[in-house]
Amino acid sequence: MRLFIMGYRFLEDVSIADVAFIAKAADLQSLFKYCSDAVTNTMVKNIKDIRQNVKKKFHIKAKDIDMLLFMFIEKIIYYKDVYGLVFKDMRSRIKKKGNLYLGEFEASGEKLDGMKHDLLVDVKAATFHMLEVKKSGKMWSAMVVLDI
Secondary structure (H helix, E strand, O other): OOOOOOEEEEEOOOOOOEEEEEEEEOOHHHHHHHHHHHHHHHHEOOHHHOOOOEEEEEEEEEOOHHHHHHHHHHHHHHHHHHHOEEEEEEEEEEEEEOOEEEEEEEEEEEEOOOOOOOEOOOOOEEOOOOOEEEEEOOEEEEEEEEEO
């Protein structure tokens, strides 16, 4: 298994019929960006081919950070399913207020285009299987399995 410091890496031996990845970052904002990139990279081979001509803002609140990530990924999939959008850039502000995590997100990307984008697989949903967000020392990590 290859060691990595930050970013995301697909895991090939976790779930046979699904796609799994692990992401690592120094802060929650970067962690959510890497997770967004991994979801997009599951669907589109080269994220660099995606322009940033459509922007979407959305807010999510959840009682724990795992659920915030789950709902975040589901929102990315929603925009793909309903509007045909994929995102290249994701900016976020995540804070804890009382017993809730609050996330403010701004995504930029464009409509999927089979003639322009090298399409891979269609992500159907995030799953709760092995879903985990944790902080270890100064680093955050996330384990995610996507239903394809």
